[in-house]
Amino acid sequence: MNLAVFASGSGTNFKAIVDATRNGEIEFAEVKILVCDNKDAYVIKRAEEYGIETLVFNPKDYKKRSEFEAIILKRLQELEINLICLAGYMRIVGKTLLEAYPDKIINIHPALLPSFKGAHGIKDAFDYGVKVFGVTVHYVSPELDGGRIIAQRGFEYYGSSIDEVEAKIHEIEHVLYPEAIRMITRRR
Numbered sequence: 001m002n003l004a005v006f007a008s009g010s011g012t013n014f015k016a017i018v019d020a021t022r023n024g025e026i027e028f029a030e031v032k033i034l035v036c037d038n039k040d041a042y043v044i045k046r047a048e049e050y051g052i053e054t055l056v057f058n059p060k061d062y063k064k065r066s067e068f069e070a071i072i073l074k075r076l077q078e079l080e081i082n083l084i085c086l087a088g089y090m091r092i093v094g095k096t097l098l099e100a101y102p103d104k105i106i107n108i109h110p111a112l113l114p115s116f117k118g119a120h121g122i123k124d125a126f127d128y129g130v131k132v133f134g135v136t137v138h139y140v141s142p143e144l145d146g147g148r149i150i151a152q153r154g155f156e157y158y159g160s161s162i163d164e165v166e167a168k169i170h171e172i173e174h175v176l177y178p179e180a181i182r183m184i185t186r187r188r
Contacts, residue, residue: 001029001082001185006089007036011043012170013087013108013177018050020178029185032079035072037091053079059091069096076100082188085181086140090119093140105140106184107147108177110169112136112154117145122169126162133157133165135172137180151180 003021007014014034020026034047034054047054055075062068073096076084084097086107093105111121112134118124125133134154139147153176157165 001188002032002080003029003181004033004035004076004079004081004084005031005087006084006091007034007041007043007087008038008090009041009043009088011041011046011088013173014043015046016174016178017085017087017181018046018052020181025178026182026185029083029181032081033075035089037089043088065092065094066096069094073097073100083181083184084140085177087177092144095142098140098142103139106150106180107138107140107145108173108180109136109138109145110166110173112152113138113145113149121145122166123162126165131156131158133169135169135176137177150183151176 005014005017018031021029021031031052034043034052036044036054036056037059039056039058044054044056055072057068059068082104084101084105109121111125113136116124132154134152136152137150139150141147153172155168
């Protein structure tokens with residue numbers, strides 16, 4: 001399977017996915033391209049170190065989401081991408097990509113969905129006072145963080161440090177996301 005990873009930041013989940021494809025944890029899959037909406041993101045440097053193609057764009061250069069998604073879609077089709085993995089991509093995926101890749105776009109979310117949707121899942125859960133935190137991998141749908149759940153992993157935490165919670169969530173993400181991708185690639 002040919003994978004595309006979309007990211008906007010440091011790229012730790014991107015690294016986990018690439019490493020898993022290269023060390024055999026995820027068999028028969030290869031990350032072909034990184035798509036990034038932030039020219040200053042560290043994930044671009046990671047992709048360069050791995051020799052992976054990057055497609056970097058500035059959303060502000062376009063009037064509508066469909067314009068930059070059409071450019072992305074063209075390149076994904078040229079590379080025969082089978083699965084899109086959102087890994088800290090801080091944009092809502094629009095109709096152009098959703099229609100071209102039904103049930104072939106997945107996301108990792110730092111909370112146990114369906115609770116605490118949106119960009120601040122960890123903080124929202126922490127502020128609410130939950131004692132079980134976690135990570136969800138799910139299919140992307142038109143509803144924000146509302147797609148069918150693929151995998152989840154949780155942990156209990158009774159401390160008072162959001163930094164500790166974030167560290168544990170990232171640790172789980174780097175294991176759970178490759179596991180979920182492996183489940184999908186084996187099915188297909």
